[in-house]
Amino acid sequence: MQLGVYSFGSLARRADGGVVSSAQAMRNLVEAIRLADEVGLEYFGIGEHHTEPMPASAAAVVLAGAATVTKRIRLGSSVTVLSTEDPVRVYQQFATVDALSNGRAEITAGRGSSIESFPLFGFDLHDYDRLYAEKLDLLLTIDRGNPVNWKGTVRTDLVDAVVVPRPDSGHVPIWLGTGGNPQSSLRAGQLGLPISYGIIGGVPAKFAPLADLYRRAAAASEAPATQVRVSVGTPGFVGEQGESARDLWWNEWHHTMSELGRLRGFAPPSRTSYDRDTAPGGALFVGSPDEISDRIIELHSHLGHMRHFLQMDFGTIPQRDFLRSIELLGTEVKPRLEAALGVEPEVVTS
């Protein structure tokens, strides 16, 4: 099992009660990625978000900042809102991160959880499906190599185009990011792409039929075994003691979800629902190293995922607490998982 972290950026609370600037939030992310690498975590995902409390809008740039100060950790987007991006530019940026990190870049393409990027980049939400389908096709076409030839409706055709730099391995891994819509699982399998589930509520084990659907669709389309991989991102936080970790994190979670609820018209989460969601079986992986490793192992028995990564920095969680949680994930949770599940083999794609 690979372990990791993902973040949309956050404005950490300072000792004086104020919060850091959005610029400092970007520097905090690089610091977090660096620590994650040092403590042996395998993955860090960034963005894409365009809000004041969660300002990590330019994932590849943050990852490039981290690329030259880290050694082993894989650096990805979580997710790239492909519909409002230029796939040529996305590929160039992540191929550059791949170069600077000696082959550690990944792209996860997805819908994302919000639509701010549409007005921001001048796209019409009503074109969503066409934009997404065509741009994914273009991104995959570019990854196949130069020269790039592509036809579609969302931009001019590409004729013998050259997209550089090229990754040394030949490819940047491209994942499909999705929530619970079964049609997305089916599609990822049909395309033979690895799939990344974002699970932020309910009972994650109930994603088992979706992972099954994904694997069956991949088998039916004869996708190579190395491409058939499942990763899972959930909210979570690790502290020395389960109880105090849940108490500390509750304020941050409540803060973010109340804010979101106010915008979208749902009630703030109650402590009762939080206690249920942070208990075994729930979607919030908040607790002690023992609790978190047990819960990941239990979920693994349902989903067979090869990577689990946590979004820790909700609310205005102080940077110190964020870093401590990353450290515990690497130094305490990881050895427990390796003891139980063995070391996750390197994936060699050709």
Add this chain to the structure above:
Amino acid sequence: MSHSFTIGIFGAGKVGTALARLGIAAGNSVLVSGSPRHTHTQMLLDVVAPGAVEAGSAEVMVRASDLVIIAVPFAKSDEIDYGLFTGTIVVDAMNYWPAVDGVVADIERAELGNSEFIAMRNPRGRWVKSLNHLGYQELAEAAAEGTRGRLAIGLAGDDGDAKAVVSAWLDDIGFDPVDVGALADGRRLETGGAIFGRSLSRGEFALSLGLVES
């Protein structure tokens, strides 16, 4: 329940397949009309809602069903052929959710409840608003009659007979139905309302909306 329902579901997404599973578990015949943009809907159903059957066409599905449910994104709901719904019991499970759907100018202008707005697309349909207030994962927690923690689901509509059928069906698949009134009263089930997103018992639900239990 002696009568076994045949239900038809528009949309094989999160809500559509969750309801399909509940229907199958309750012994319903379940038909599903999937997205015009996707293929292999039957393969999908075989894995995530075994027993559910992809309808040959929307028309076939509507004809065969005791009630149909609309579970597609609100912003795409205008793709459905509403002409099919004349005389049919239609459950609108959709939420207009600008953060996901984008702003739909017509409904912003209309100042109507979401389901009243949708119902205008065929006033001769027998419209019932229901199943919109809980997340799809909570919907999956439906439970047998008499079980502790059984969840309440509100319903609203102008056709009393249609509501009776939908109530019986909700009960069949594992919910405690609560009638909140006419279709216009369905606004109380929408986003921003007192019960939206909350897993409540029948009593709590009625209390939150200030309804006296009959």
